[in-house]
Amino acid sequence: AQTVTQSQPEMSVQEAETVTLSCTYDTSESDYYLFWYKQPPSRQMILVIRQEAYKQQNATENRFSVNFQKAAKSFSLKISDSQLGDAAMYFCAYRRSYGQNFVFGPGTRLSVLP
Amino acid sequence: DTEVTQTPKHLVMGMTNKKSLKCEQHMGHRAMYWYKQKAKKPPELMFVYSYEKLSINESVPSRFSPECPNSSLLNLHLHALQPEDSALYLCASSHEAGLGSGELFFGEGSRLTVL
Numbered sequence: 001a002q003t004v005t006q007s008q009p010e011m012s013v014q015e016a017e018t019v020t021l022s023c024t025y026d027t028s029e030s031d032y033y034l035f036w037y038k039q040p041p042s043r044q045m046i047l048v049i050r051q052e053a054y055k056q057q058n059a060t061e062n063r064f065s066v067n068f069q070k071a072a073k074s075f076s077l078k079i080s081d082s083q084l085g086d087a088a089m090y091f092c093a094y095r096r097s098y099g100q101n102f103v104f105g106p107g108t109r110l111s112v113l114p
Numbered sequence: 115d116t117e118v119t120q121t122p123k124h125l126v127m128g129m130t131n132k133k134s135l136k137c138e139q140h141m142g143h144r145a146m147y148w149y150k151q152k153a154k155k156p157p158e159l160m161f162v163y164s165y166e167k168l169s170i171n172e173s174v175p176s177r178f179s180p181e182c183p184n185s186s187l188l189n190l191h192l193h194a195l196q197p198e199d200s201a202l203y204l205c206a207s208s209h210e211a212g213l214g215s216g217e218l219f220f221g222e223g224s225r226l227t228v229l
Contacts, residue, residue, distance in 0.1 A: 033216070035217065037218075043222065044118075044220050044221060044222040044223065045157075045204070045218075045220040046220070047217050047218070047219075050217055089154075091156050091157075095216060100145070100162045100164065100169060100170055101159055101162070101170065102159070102218060104156035104157055105156060106155070106156055107154070107155070107156055109154075
Protein backbone atom coordinates (compact mmCIF):
# COMPACT_ATOMS: atom_id res chain seq x y z
CA ALA A 1 0.00 0.00 0.00
CA GLN A 2 1.08 3.50 -0.69
CA THR A 3 1.95 5.78 2.20
CA VAL A 4 2.74 9.48 2.44
CA THR A 5 4.84 10.93 5.23
CA GLN A 6 5.24 14.54 6.28
CA SER A 7 7.87 14.66 8.99
CA GLN A 8 7.23 18.26 10.07
CA PRO A 9 3.96 18.57 12.03
CA GLU A 10 4.50 22.32 12.40
CA MET A 11 6.65 24.94 10.71
CA SER A 12 6.91 28.67 10.95
CA VAL A 13 8.36 31.25 8.61
CA GLN A 14 8.89 34.98 8.73
CA GLU A 15 6.86 37.01 6.29
CA ALA A 16 8.72 37.48 2.97
CA GLU A 17 11.09 34.61 3.74
CA THR A 18 11.28 31.19 2.10
CA VAL A 19 10.18 27.91 3.65
CA THR A 20 10.34 24.31 2.50
CA LEU A 21 7.86 21.64 3.54
CA SER A 22 8.96 18.01 3.27
CA CYS A 23 7.05 15.03 1.92
CA THR A 24 8.15 11.49 1.24
CA TYR A 25 6.07 8.67 -0.13
CA ASP A 26 6.30 4.98 -0.67
CA THR A 27 5.02 3.26 -3.78
CA SER A 28 5.95 0.48 -6.13
CA GLU A 29 4.19 2.22 -9.02
CA SER A 30 6.13 4.06 -11.71
CA ASP A 31 3.30 6.25 -12.95
CA TYR A 32 1.50 8.47 -10.48
CA TYR A 33 0.65 12.02 -9.48
CA LEU A 34 1.67 14.09 -6.50
CA PHE A 35 -0.14 17.07 -5.07
CA TRP A 36 0.16 19.73 -2.41
CA TYR A 37 -3.12 20.91 -0.96
CA LYS A 38 -3.61 23.90 1.34
CA GLN A 39 -6.33 24.06 3.98
CA PRO A 40 -6.59 27.44 5.73
CA PRO A 41 -8.36 27.49 9.10
CA SER A 42 -12.10 26.99 8.61
CA ARG A 43 -11.76 27.33 4.87
CA GLN A 44 -11.86 24.91 2.01
CA MET A 45 -8.97 22.83 0.83
CA ILE A 46 -7.45 24.04 -2.42
CA LEU A 47 -4.82 22.66 -4.75
CA VAL A 48 -1.49 24.44 -4.57
CA ILE A 49 0.53 22.50 -7.09
CA ARG A 50 0.71 19.10 -8.76
CA GLN A 51 3.44 17.02 -10.34
CA GLU A 52 3.22 14.19 -12.83
CA ALA A 53 5.76 11.49 -12.01
CA TYR A 54 6.72 11.02 -15.65
CA LYS A 55 7.83 14.65 -15.89
CA GLN A 56 11.37 15.34 -14.78
CA GLN A 57 10.84 19.08 -14.67
CA ASN A 58 9.75 20.39 -11.30
CA ALA A 59 6.36 22.08 -11.24
CA THR A 60 6.11 25.78 -10.44
CA GLU A 61 3.10 27.97 -9.69
CA ASN A 62 4.05 31.58 -8.97
CA ARG A 63 5.65 31.59 -5.48
CA PHE A 64 5.21 27.84 -5.07
CA SER A 65 7.60 25.27 -6.48
CA VAL A 66 8.41 21.67 -5.82
CA ASN A 67 11.58 19.62 -5.66
CA PHE A 68 10.57 16.23 -7.02
CA GLN A 69 13.15 13.50 -6.54
CA LYS A 70 11.59 10.35 -7.99
CA ALA A 71 14.36 7.95 -7.04
CA ALA A 72 14.35 9.20 -3.47
CA LYS A 73 10.54 9.34 -3.44
CA SER A 74 10.66 12.86 -2.15
CA PHE A 75 8.34 15.74 -3.02
CA SER A 76 9.04 18.94 -1.12
CA LEU A 77 7.19 22.25 -1.46
CA LYS A 78 9.04 25.56 -1.45
CA ILE A 79 7.12 28.73 -0.69
CA SER A 80 8.98 31.90 -1.61
CA ASP A 81 8.20 35.40 -0.35
CA SER A 82 5.85 33.98 2.27
CA GLN A 83 2.68 35.93 2.92
CA LEU A 84 0.33 35.97 5.89
CA GLY A 85 -2.29 34.30 3.72
CA ASP A 86 -0.03 31.28 3.30
CA ALA A 87 -0.72 30.26 6.89
CA ALA A 88 -2.57 26.96 6.68
CA MET A 89 -2.35 23.22 6.98
CA TYR A 90 -0.53 21.76 3.99
CA PHE A 91 -1.21 18.20 2.89
CA CYS A 92 0.94 16.24 0.50
CA ALA A 93 -1.08 13.71 -1.49
CA TYR A 94 -0.42 10.83 -3.87
CA ARG A 95 -2.57 9.21 -6.49
CA ARG A 96 -1.47 6.41 -8.77
CA SER A 97 -2.41 6.61 -12.42
CA TYR A 98 -5.90 5.27 -13.01
CA GLY A 99 -6.44 5.17 -9.28
CA GLN A 100 -9.43 6.80 -7.68
CA ASN A 101 -8.08 7.13 -4.19
CA PHE A 102 -5.87 9.94 -2.98
CA VAL A 103 -3.49 9.08 -0.16
CA PHE A 104 -2.89 12.08 2.06
CA GLY A 105 0.01 12.72 4.37
CA PRO A 106 -0.63 13.76 7.98
CA GLY A 107 -0.14 17.44 7.19
CA THR A 108 2.17 20.28 8.17
CA ARG A 109 0.76 23.32 9.92
CA LEU A 110 2.51 26.43 8.61
CA SER A 111 2.51 29.67 10.58
CA VAL A 112 3.62 32.93 8.98
CA LEU A 113 5.05 35.47 11.39
CA PRO A 114 4.67 39.19 10.61
CA ASP B 115 -17.94 28.19 -12.01
CA THR B 116 -15.37 26.21 -10.08
CA GLU B 117 -17.30 25.66 -6.89
CA VAL B 118 -18.33 22.64 -4.93
CA THR B 119 -21.18 23.66 -2.67
CA GLN B 120 -22.02 21.80 0.50
CA THR B 121 -25.05 22.21 2.76
CA PRO B 122 -25.54 22.55 5.60
CA LYS B 123 -22.29 24.08 6.84
CA HIS B 124 -23.05 23.00 10.39
CA LEU B 125 -25.27 20.19 11.67
CA VAL B 126 -26.01 19.03 15.18
CA MET B 127 -27.93 15.82 15.56
CA GLY B 128 -28.86 13.27 18.15
CA MET B 129 -28.00 9.63 17.85
CA THR B 130 -31.55 8.72 16.84
CA ASN B 131 -31.96 11.42 14.19
CA LYS B 132 -31.92 11.03 10.43
CA LYS B 133 -30.30 13.81 8.46
CA SER B 134 -28.62 14.34 5.11
CA LEU B 135 -25.62 16.22 3.84
CA LYS B 136 -25.78 17.60 0.33
CA CYS B 137 -23.13 18.44 -2.23
CA GLU B 138 -23.47 20.05 -5.64
CA GLN B 139 -21.04 20.85 -8.42
CA HIS B 140 -21.62 22.38 -11.85
CA MET B 141 -18.19 21.87 -13.36
CA GLY B 142 -19.26 18.87 -15.42
CA HIS B 143 -17.18 16.56 -13.26
CA ARG B 144 -18.07 12.89 -13.44
CA ALA B 145 -16.48 11.76 -10.18
CA MET B 146 -17.59 12.79 -6.71
CA TYR B 147 -16.18 11.90 -3.34
CA TRP B 148 -17.06 11.95 0.36
CA TYR B 149 -14.22 12.39 2.82
CA LYS B 150 -14.30 12.50 6.63
CA GLN B 151 -11.82 14.73 8.40
CA LYS B 152 -11.14 14.80 12.11
CA ALA B 153 -9.46 17.81 13.68
CA LYS B 154 -5.78 18.19 12.75
CA LYS B 155 -5.92 15.03 10.64
CA PRO B 156 -5.89 14.44 6.88
CA PRO B 157 -9.09 13.63 5.03
CA GLU B 158 -10.10 9.96 5.01
CA LEU B 159 -11.87 8.62 1.95
CA MET B 160 -15.36 7.25 2.51
CA PHE B 161 -16.98 6.87 -0.91
CA VAL B 162 -16.29 7.52 -4.57
CA TYR B 163 -18.90 7.81 -7.27
CA SER B 164 -17.86 7.59 -10.88
CA TYR B 165 -20.44 8.33 -13.55
CA GLU B 166 -23.13 8.19 -10.86
CA LYS B 167 -22.19 4.68 -9.79
CA LEU B 168 -20.59 3.82 -6.48
CA SER B 169 -17.06 2.71 -7.27
CA ILE B 170 -15.38 2.78 -3.87
CA ASN B 171 -16.78 2.18 -0.40
CA GLU B 172 -13.98 2.25 2.14
CA SER B 173 -15.74 -0.15 4.52
CA VAL B 174 -17.87 2.66 5.88
CA PRO B 175 -20.52 1.66 8.47
CA SER B 176 -24.02 1.34 7.08
CA ARG B 177 -25.22 4.26 9.21
CA PHE B 178 -23.68 6.35 6.42
CA SER B 179 -25.57 5.92 3.15
CA PRO B 180 -24.40 7.75 0.03
CA GLU B 181 -26.57 8.63 -2.92
CA CYS B 182 -25.78 10.18 -6.29
CA PRO B 183 -29.08 11.25 -7.90
CA ASN B 184 -27.32 12.74 -10.93
CA SER B 185 -23.88 13.80 -12.05
CA SER B 186 -24.09 17.14 -10.24
CA LEU B 187 -25.45 16.01 -6.88
CA LEU B 188 -24.13 13.87 -4.09
CA ASN B 189 -25.89 13.17 -0.81
CA LEU B 190 -24.80 11.50 2.38
CA HIS B 191 -27.68 10.17 4.45
CA LEU B 192 -27.00 9.85 8.16
CA HIS B 193 -28.85 7.61 10.59
CA ALA B 194 -28.16 6.38 14.12
CA LEU B 195 -24.76 8.03 14.27
CA GLN B 196 -22.38 7.81 17.17
CA PRO B 197 -20.58 10.70 18.92
CA GLU B 198 -17.31 9.52 17.37
CA ASP B 199 -18.81 10.28 13.96
CA SER B 200 -18.53 13.98 14.77
CA ALA B 201 -16.19 15.43 12.15
CA LEU B 202 -15.90 17.67 9.12
CA TYR B 203 -17.39 15.93 6.09
CA LEU B 204 -15.85 17.04 2.84
CA CYS B 205 -17.28 16.61 -0.60
CA ALA B 206 -14.97 16.74 -3.58
CA SER B 207 -15.23 16.29 -7.31
CA SER B 208 -12.83 15.60 -10.14
CA HIS B 209 -13.12 15.58 -13.89
CA GLU B 210 -13.02 11.81 -14.12
CA ALA B 211 -12.00 9.40 -11.41
CA GLY B 212 -8.63 7.90 -12.11
CA LEU B 213 -7.91 9.66 -15.39
CA GLY B 214 -5.43 12.43 -16.02
CA SER B 215 -4.11 14.30 -13.05
CA GLY B 216 -7.61 14.05 -11.62
CA GLU B 217 -7.14 16.81 -9.10
CA LEU B 218 -9.80 17.11 -6.46
CA PHE B 219 -11.95 20.19 -6.01
CA PHE B 220 -13.23 20.41 -2.46
CA GLY B 221 -16.25 22.01 -0.90
CA GLU B 222 -16.00 23.91 2.38
CA GLY B 223 -17.34 20.96 4.29
CA SER B 224 -20.22 20.20 6.63
CA ARG B 225 -19.25 20.19 10.29
CA LEU B 226 -21.24 17.48 12.01
CA THR B 227 -21.71 17.17 15.77
CA VAL B 228 -23.42 14.09 17.13
CA LEU B 229 -24.76 14.42 20.65
